[in-house]
Amino acid sequence: MSSEYLFAHKHILGLDHLSVPDIELILNTAVSFKEISTRAIKKVPVLRGKTVVTLFFEPSTRTRLSFDIAAKRMSADTFSISASTSSTTKGETLADTARNIEAMMPDILIMRHPSSGACHYLAKHIKTSVINAGDGTHEHPSQGLLDLMTVKEHKGEISGLKIAIIGDISHSRVAHSDIIGFSKMGAHVFVSGPATLIPKEVEKLGATVCSTMEDAVRDADVVMPLRIQKERQNDPLIPSFREYASFFGINRQVLQNAKPGALLMHPGPINRGVELAPDVADSAQSVILDQVTNGVAIRMALMYLVLGGK
Amino acid sequence: MSMVQAMLLKNGRIIDPVNKLDKKGSLLVDKGRIKAIFTSRQKVGELPKKLLSIDLQGKWVVPGLIDMHVHLREPGEEYKETIESGTRAAAAGGFTAVACMPNTIPVNDCQSVTRFILEKAESASARVYPVGAISKGSHGETLAEFGEMQKAGAVAVTDDGKPVTDSQLMRRALEYASNHRMLVISHSEDSSLSRNGAMNEGFTSTSMGLKGIPHIAEEIMVYRDLALSDYTGCHIHLAHISTRESINLIRQAKKNGFPATAETAPHYFTLTEEAVKGYNTNAKMNPPLRSPKDRAAIIEAIQDGTIDVIATDHAPHSVLEKDIEFDQAANGIIGLETAVPLVLALFRKGHIDAPRFVELLSSNPARILGVKGGSLGIGAAADIAVIDPEQIFVFKEQDILSKSKNSPFIGSRLQGKAVLTLCGGRITHNLLSP
Numbered sequence: 001m002s003s004e005y006l007f008a009h010k011h012i013l014g015l016d017h018l019s020v021p022d023i024e025l026i027l028n029t030a031v032s033f034k035e036i037s038t039r040a041i042k043k044v045p046v047l048r049g050k051t052v053v054t055l056f057f058e059p060s061t062r063t064r065l066s067f068d069i070a071a072k073r074m075s076a077d078t079f080s081i082s083a084s085t086s087s088t089t090k091g092e093t094l095a096d097t098a099r100n101i102e103a104m105m106p107d108i109l110i111m112r113h114p115s116s117g118a119c120h121y122l123a124k125h126i127k128t129s130v131i132n133a134g135d136g137t138h139e140h141p142s143q144g145l146l147d148l149m150t151v152k153e154h155k156g157e158i159s160g161l162k163i164a165i166i167g168d169i170s171h172s173r174v175a176h177s178d179i180i181g182f183s184k185m186g187a188h189v190f191v192s193g194p195a196t197l198i199p200k201e202v203e204k205l206g207a208t209v210c211s212t213m214e215d216a217v218r219d220a221d222v223v224m225p226l227r228i229q230k231e232r233q234n235d236p237l238i239p240s241f242r243e244y245a246s247f248f249g250i251n252r253q254v255l256q257n258a259k260p261g262a263l264l265m266h267p268g269p270i271n272r273g274v275e276l277a278p279d280v281a282d283s284a285q286s287v288i289l290d291q292v293t294n295g296v297a298i299r300m301a302l303m304y305l306v307l308g309g310k
Numbered sequence: 311m312s313m314v315q316a317m318l319l320k321n322g323r324i325i326d327p328v329n330k331l332d333k334k335g336s337l338l339v340d341k342g343r344i345k346a347i348f349t350s351r352q353k354v355g356e357l358p359k360k361l362l363s364i365d366l367q368g369k370w371v372v373p374g375l376i377d378m379h380v381h382l383r384e385p386g387e388e389y390k391e392t393i394e395s396g397t398r399a400a401a402a403g404g405f406t407a408v409a410c411m412p413n414t415i416p417v418n419d420c421q422s423v424t425r426f427i428l429e430k431a432e433s434a435s436a437r438v439y440p441v442g443a444i445s446k447g448s449h450g451e452t453l454a455e456f457g458e459m460q461k462a463g464a465v466a467v468t469d470d471g472k473p474v475t476d477s478q479l480m481r482r483a484l485e486y487a488s489n490h491r492m493l494v495i496s497h498s499e500d501s502s503l504s505r506n507g508a509m510n511e512g513f514t515s516t517s518m519g520l521k522g523i524p525h526i527a528e529e530i531m532v533y534r535d536l537a538l539s540d541y542t543g544c545h546i547h548l549a550h551i552s553t554r555e556s557i558n559l560i561r562q563a564k565k566n567g568f569p570a571t572a573e574t575a576p577h578y579f580t581l582t583e584e585a586v587k588g589y590n591t592n593a594k595m596n597p598p599l600r601s602p603k604d605r606a607a608i609i610e611a612i613q614d615g616t617i618d619v620i621a622t623d624h625a626p627h628s629v630l631e632k633d634i635e636f637d638q639a640a641n642g643i644i645g646l647e648t649a650v651p652l653v654l655a656l657f658r659k660g661h662i663d664a665p666r667f668v669e670l671l672s673s674n675p676a677r678i679l680g681v682k683g684g685s686l687g688i689g690a691a692a693d694i695a696v697i698d699p700e701q702i703f704v705f706k707e708q709d710i711l712s713k714s715k716n717s718p719f720i721g722s723r724l725q726g727k728a729v730l731t732l733c734g735g736r737i738t739h740n741l742l743s744p
Contacts, residue, residue: 095634117520135519138518138519202516204516205517234505
């Protein structure tokens with residue numbers, strides 16, 4: 001990284017607008033912050049006096065808590081608004097909700113929203129830094145980054161690895177951010193799933209589409225099954241969870257085709273017995289809980305960097 | 311609104327493909343009608359005493375443009391557009407007549423709504439041709455009263471805004487409309503394939519995380535509609551065609567003698583799905599902007615006659631429907647005030663000549679709708695547009711006459727403009743210095 005390099009992003013809307021140096025800086029910053037969470041007193045004054053608002057229009061346990069903990073460990077004051085308690089149920093538009101929050105002068109607004117592009121829309125309307133905590137079926141950048149961090153932590157290097165992502169690629173914002181992120185960092189991403197769940201021209205994002213799960217998993221360094229839904233808005237996607245589990249579920253036998261020591265990852269929440277057999281979920285190969293731990297560090301890094309890294 | 315007065319439009323390029331005319335000359339308007347056309351060799355004959363004489367210095371004099379596909383939003387959504395504001399926008403764009411789609415609130419599915427529209431249109435800046443609904447409420451279940459709507463002044467029927475899903479209903483609509491010699495216009499879309507879609511399906515929709523509308527959603531229905539028109543022998547007009555395979559189907563059908571005509575809109579040959587990037591809701595419409603190959607096929611079809619008409623699908627929406635999350639935003643853009651420069655871009659690139667410009671925007675819509683206009687016949691109502699094909703301007707939001715400003719062309723540098731519009735001899739738009 002050159003000495004003149006500056007993190008130039010006020011908003012984190014997706015991995016597609018981050019460069020390789022941006023991603024490296026985020027990962028390095030997160031690594032240095034990770035230790036804070038292991039201290040007896042888990043708090044640094046980096047964001048003291050800063051206000052962080054999380055605005056969630058979709059249910060979330062992990063991501064929301066992770067952002068909240070990350071902000072508090074940096075000494076920011078955090079406030080949460082969820083769709084059920086917000087005024088959108090009274091017919092207020094997203095822009096008005098955001099402008100009202102902005103009028104109370106927060107420093108960072110973290111939003112999850114069911115519409116793809118909702119965070120881009122927000123960033124156009126307000127001056128506060130926006131961090132995308134998941135927009136529709138578009139991106140989930142902090143998850144993508146924590147996945148990169150976790151792989152790097154275990155494998156040392158991301159470049160050259162084979163990453164297999166299995167399942168609902170169409171509706172997964174995690175898959176989307178992961179395909180972009182891992183490809184940018186030099187890994188080879190292979191995706192597989194029922195053809196009903198593979199989006200058009202996903203190859204152009206950097207993924208190789210495999211018609212069978214076995215092809216995708218063979219010799220993989222990382223295997224990541226995704227959460228599956230049976231249907232969405234009257235669109236029949238798979239016949240049954242049972243059938244899905246038998247053709248696309250990750251179990252011990254499937255995992256044996258991956259490289260020895262391959263990592264098993266999952267963005268959560270897991271449907272045990274559907275996309276992931278219980279025994280492998282809890283196996284030594286599973287780094288699912290490391291992902292969660294690293295999530296806090298990544299989110300600390302993102303908040304630190306969007307506010308100028310000072 | 312100015313009075314009807316005698317007017318001599320001097321030194322124009324008079325273009326009227328119906329009368330096989332494309333010559334320099336002068337056109338005399340008197341008592342709201344085209345009194346005479348003098349080409350440069352002829353001497354100007356006797357002129358009325360009180361005469362407004364305008365030297366056009368080579369600008370085009372063409373039959374008033376006719377937009378056979380607009381949404382005027384009245385009754386029901388007057389905050390988006392009214393018949394008054396929509397026809398003012400039309401006049402500013404060189405249009406002397408518009409056919410308004412029935413998806414108002416209430417739907418124009420009976421004579422009383424048709425009459426209401428025509429009453430409002432009496433003081434409008436352009437002729438208004440109401441298009442009635444195919445089905446009651448456009449619910450796609452039972453036929454609306456075509457005959458009564460026609461008696462009240464409707465010129466065609468459509469359920470535009472949504473497809474007629476039930477093929478039997480479409481068949482009956484074509485058959486029954488033929489009794490009344492009414493045009494049936496189809497919004498061809500297989501909605502089971504397009505459901506919840508927000509843009510064209512492809513790499514851009516994948517990368518933006520937006521649900522796609524595959525091009526086959528249009529093509530499957532275009533084929534059905536063509537098959538129905540062939541089977542029944544009844545004329546069908548296919549609205550807002552946007553894809554390459556639709557064009558191939560229509561081209562083949564025309565070759566086989568099917569009684570079908572087709573229209574496209576300027577955005578389909580000007581933009582591609584790339585315009586959606588950044589979640590630009592002013593590039594969201596249905597059918598959606600397509601791929602570069604579709605765009606190229608549309609241009610080819612305009613050249614070879616597969617496409618008969620360019621209509622704007624003028625679809626005003628306010629910021630309430632447009633300045634929101636992309637997947638929630640309404641479909642459609644305004645088009646009346648940008649059609650001339652966008653079609654002229656095809657002329658400048660050599661895709662079409664000047665008479666073809668007039669056919670696409672005036673003669674063909676007049677013929678297909680069965681309304682007057684579309685030519686410069688002596689004695690006909692003076693529905694005339696004067697177009698300066700050279701004028702360059704930046705399309706600015708504050709200059710838009712439509713009540714709604716939902717255009718992807720705001721801020722664009724455009725070339726070619728209607729500078730004078732006469733409707734029945736009355737000046738409805740005038741940018742020429744007196």
